[in-house]
Amino acid sequence: MSEFPKTTASKKAKLSDVARLANVSASTVSRVLNQPQIVRPEIRERVQNAIVMLDYSPDRMAKALSSGKSHTIGTVVPTIGGSAIFSDGVEALQDELETRGYSLLVSSSQYDLEREFQQIKTLLDYGAAGLVLVGDTFSSDALRLIKKFGIPTVTTYTNKSRHGIPAIGIDNRLAAQNLTRLLLSLGHKKFGIIANIALQNDRSQARVDGVRDALAEAGVPLPISNVVEVKLPTIENGRRGLAGLLELVAVPTAIVCTTDALALGVMSEARRRGLHIPDDMSVVGFDDIDVAAETDPALTTVKNPAAEIGRIAAEYLSRAMDGHTIPLETELPARLSVRSSTGVAPADRSSAEVSPLE
Amino acid sequence: MSEFPKTTASKKAKLSDVARLANVSASTVSRVLNQPQIVRPEIRERVQNAIVMLDYSPDRMAKALSSGKSHTIGTVVPTIGGSAIFSDGVEALQDELETRGYSLLVSSSQYDLEREFQQIKTLLDYGAAGLVLVGDTFSSDALRLIKKFGIPTVTTYTNKSRHGIPAIGIDNRLAAQNLTRLLLSLGHKKFGIIANIALQNDRSQARVDGVRDALAEAGVPLPISNVVEVKLPTIENGRRGLAGLLELVAVPTAIVCTTDALALGVMSEARRRGLHIPDDMSVVGFDDIDVAAETDPALTTVKNPAAEIGRIAAEYLSRAMDGHTIPLETELPARLSVRSSTGVAPADRSSAEVSPLE
DNA sequence: CTGAAAGCGCTTACAG
DNA sequence: CTGAAAGCGCTTACAG
Numbered sequence: 001m002s003e004f005p006k007t008t009a010s011k012k013a014k015l016s017d018v019a020r021l022a023n024v025s026a027s028t029v030s031r032v033l034n035q036p037q038i039v040r041p042e043i044r045e046r047v048q049n050a051i052v053m054l055d056y057s058p059d060r061m062a063k064a065l066s067s068g069k070s071h072t073i074g075t076v077v078p079t080i081g082g083s084a085i086f087s088d089g090v091e092a093l094q095d096e097l098e099t100r101g102y103s104l105l106v107s108s109s110q111y112d113l114e115r116e117f118q119q120i121k122t123l124l125d126y127g128a129a130g131l132v133l134v135g136d137t138f139s140s141d142a143l144r145l146i147k148k149f150g151i152p153t154v155t156t157y158t159n160k161s162r163h164g165i166p167a168i169g170i171d172n173r174l175a176a177q178n179l180t181r182l183l184l185s186l187g188h189k190k191f192g193i194i195a196n197i198a199l200q201n202d203r204s205q206a207r208v209d210g211v212r213d214a215l216a217e218a219g220v221p222l223p224i225s226n227v228v229e230v231k232l233p234t235i236e237n238g239r240r241g242l243a244g245l246l247e248l249v250a251v252p253t254a255i256v257c258t259t260d261a262l263a264l265g266v267m268s269e270a271r272r273r274g275l276h277i278p279d280d281m282s283v284v285g286f287d288d289i290d291v292a293a294e295t296d297p298a299l300t301t302v303k304n305p306a307a308e309i310g311r312i313a314a315e316y317l318s319r320a321m322d323g324h325t326i327p328l329e330t331e332l333p334a335r336l337s338v339r340s341s342t343g344v345a346p347a348d349r350s351s352a353e354v355s356p357l358e
Numbered sequence: 359m360s361e362f363p364k365t366t367a368s369k370k371a372k373l374s375d376v377a378r379l380a381n382v383s384a385s386t387v388s389r390v391l392n393q394p395q396i397v398r399p400e401i402r403e404r405v406q407n408a409i410v411m412l413d414y415s416p417d418r419m420a421k422a423l424s425s426g427k428s429h430t431i432g433t434v435v436p437t438i439g440g441s442a443i444f445s446d447g448v449e450a451l452q453d454e455l456e457t458r459g460y461s462l463l464v465s466s467s468q469y470d471l472e473r474e475f476q477q478i479k480t481l482l483d484y485g486a487a488g489l490v491l492v493g494d495t496f497s498s499d500a501l502r503l504i505k506k507f508g509i510p511t512v513t514t515y516t517n518k519s520r521h522g523i524p525a526i527g528i529d530n531r532l533a534a535q536n537l538t539r540l541l542l543s544l545g546h547k548k549f550g551i552i553a554n555i556a557l558q559n560d561r562s563q564a565r566v567d568g569v570r571d572a573l574a575e576a577g578v579p580l581p582i583s584n585v586v587e588v589k590l591p592t593i594e595n596g597r598r599g600l601a602g603l604l605e606l607v608a609v610p611t612a613i614v615c616t617t618d619a620l621a622l623g624v625m626s627e628a629r630r631r632g633l634h635i636p637d638d639m640s641v642v643g644f645d646d647i648d649v650a651a652e653t654d655p656a657l658t659t660v661k662n663p664a665a666e667i668g669r670i671a672a673e674y675l676s677r678a679m680d681g682h683t684i685p686l687e688t689e690l691p692a693r694l695s696v697r698s699s700t701g702v703a704p705a706d707r708s709s710a711e712v713s714p715l716e
Numbered sequence: 717c718t719g720a721a722a723g724c725g726c727t728t729a730c731a732g
Numbered sequence: 733c734t735g736a737a738a739g740c741g742c743t744t745a746c747a748g
Contacts, residue, residue, distance in 0.1 A: 062725035081446035209612035420741035
């Protein structure tokens, strides 16, 4: 055990110390700090020397309080850890914000809208000058709060703006459609879906809708029993999801997961059960996390450009805070990463070959 | 395009508004907020009603400035994204801090000590009341700053405290020793290491040292050419690392990676080259990220308990800020996760079987 | 138990 | 171009 070092924290120099040392008023020091051009060169230099002498660095809290500009941005993501892409987005967001002189307050809501609301509230109380959220669905309390504070806010991982909040992301529904069309083109007719849509997850919901669109378009039925809903998009839930789908009388030959982590679980569980992917069954994920390309077989998925989303979010916020205009909906391309977890549908037991007519 | 909603941000109620409505002084409102027991029940209730009426919520910045307590903690990690464990640590840290009433400012240094210093400086300027860092190596500027501000600071992912900064983590060196002993017990004699130690990464360095310890103990040589150093612990660098090791005249049969991401790259590249793991070559990683258990073969690695580290860091900081004492070195157990990427060393071409004498 | 006053460390009109 | 004064929204001794 050891008490925390109660070292002689030489008290921080403050603006008034600099003013005294440089023999100028506080106002002048403040000007040298914020608009140096305005002050006479010789005085400016005197102040700058004093700043160096005292190793002075302004208190951002005081500055924020008096100027009304906090230079801190807050973000609430569903989860920071695990095999999700949000951490990549947060990393890019922080990096870009840092470049622009902002700091980032981070919190994760665990996919819980009520918790998200509380966190937004906290961020706002802490004086966040801007907000980066995820998805297009928020609790009404959260929306009320955002409107009330009226600070620049953007939402991410969706291209749909609701409630006037600018959105940056891919078209989840369309991407899922394309992924499904790929599977259809490989002859698949029996689909299974594993989705984390329990807690009003609009991204996953859009993806499921996209799958349905494509299937409807092709006249392929999707029994309700073939859609497994899980709460969290974890590897473990992917395993469970597959276990559920394997109990169906007509086992799917194509499994669409709304997240890569779920797909990893599916592939892992399939292997354990002696099923071969893609010969026995094709699997697709969503997001294209970095390990998706390294599994065996490598996972077919859709690229969700988290880093770019984070970067753009920072850029937009910074622009909005400068009073500029930002796009309401920014749709990023969602490229398909077609790899080896998808293949031609296994021949149906009832018909030896897939008829070219179909 | 759309200008950012310049909605009629109904200006936030402030403490003085509450005071006026409740017909009391600001001091009283402040007391109701911070030590309700102190104020007479009827007045207290009047104030609380006013608070609800106005939907009042105190400005944390102002509160911080006047009280001298910011209730925000800052953390600097090497990286937030990718397949590293830090995001799991940050998630747990944030979660635990939230429970205790603190918010978290996050930044990532990209394994750059100079950048880490700048970020610490920024965090301090923003009034961070505590700091969570990574590793036991810091720039002297950073150390000076930490001492100067004298705020509670802990460091993570290492069990070694240097400079008096409490440390929470596993014994990286010992863990690497154990991992190596496992490999030795399987008959391996030719080792290769892929390490990200370029930028003064003390964790990786300790791991490499641990490997050397175990090898020295067993009298197994480790030619300098068998240690490949990479800058960042990415999957891609794992691939490159293996490529380098395969060019050696005596190709290693056991490859130790200082990080799971590197090991994933090695396994992926090995597969691409038709090498079979673990028959042709054993591979071990470090950290036990969630996908490590799902690869084929599943990766043998060491569990780095990121979530627990994050949680403890929050707990310690909170204790330290309450003036309590915290342990200087907290060593967490590093369990070996022995899976299928490790196996008996392939028979040497020069001797049909491993002699029992060896 | 409550209120008036000063202060936290800055910025910002307002004069000069 | 520079300074004195007021103010940002709270808290905290100090009186009463």
